[in-house]
Amino acid sequence: MRLPQGRLCRSTVVSTVRSVLELALDLSLTGYGVFASPETPRAPRGLITFDRGIPGCCYHPHASWDPSAALSRIASYRPCRVDLYQLSRPTVHRVHDRAPKTVEPTFLASQLGGDSILLQRTKHRHAKRDANTAPTNTDTVVSFLEDSDRIKALQETTRQTVQLRASRWNLGSLLQDDH
Secondary structure (H helix, E strand, O other): OOOOOOEEEEEEEEOOHHHHHHHHHHHOOOEEEEEEOOOOOOOOOEEEEEEOOEEEEEEEOOOEOOHHHHHHHHHOOOOEEEEEEEOOHHHHHHHHHHOOOOOOOOHHHHHOOOOHHHHHHHHHHHHHHHOOOOOOHHHHHHHHHHOHHHHHHHHHHHHHHHHHHHHHOOOHHHOOOOO
């Protein structure tokens, strides 16, 4: 399946796919992520589509449209290079309509196991999205500031990213753990 070219909004290296699912929720991403292994640039790339941060499709060329197998292949990329692209909601809905298989909103979060915060955030966002209650910018900021678990999760993701990049650039000795 060919996707329409989206607008690149983020390109990063993360330690786990879970980090990308959290980032998609944080950005309320409508579009898709292309996942690759930075160590083997010619390796097949995986794909996850998002509608306001909620996963819709999970694909990998070696697993086709089997979401469990595709997620397993994508999750094996550690670290993982991901490019996030934005698309319009109608375009994402057309992609989901044409896809041989879509995933339940919480499927990917539940498959990663042991991450109840990500699972609850996904359920909450899905309920909001389906209620067609688009939050105002003020509501979004207030909601974020009141959600200490979300802030802690974001801090942890940021810490992991910094540590990963520092080790790749041989700067690990400059980092001090303040915990």
